[in-house]
Amino acid sequence: MSVTSAKMKLASAARDLRIKWEQASESWNDSASRAFGKNHVDPFESQVRSSLKAMETIGEVMAAVRRDCQDD
Numbered sequence: 001m002s003v004t005s006a007k008m009k010l011a012s013a014a015r016d017l018r019i020k021w022e023q024a025s026e027s028w029n030d031s032a033s034r035a036f037g038k039n040h041v042d043p044f045e046s047q048v049r050s051s052l053k054a055m056e057t058i059g060e061v062m063a064a065v066r067r068d069c070q071d072d
Contacts, residue, residue: 003059007052014048017041
């Protein structure tokens with residue numbers, strides 16, 4: 001799997017999770033749900049954003065390596 005396709009897959013899964021969480025929050029809206037969102041969902045989304053940025057950087061580095069290897 002390429003970095004680009006992995007990045008797209010992660011972004012899609014995170015988007016799906018956010019949609020499902022919003023749907024669940026419509027019927028589960030108490031202190032436990034707010035704590036779950038604060039302690040689990042919100043940090044996960046932050047980690048996904050960081051991962052996507054890192055994957056972008058990895059993709060750029062890999063593209064540069066491929067270019068450098070082709071020049072030889």
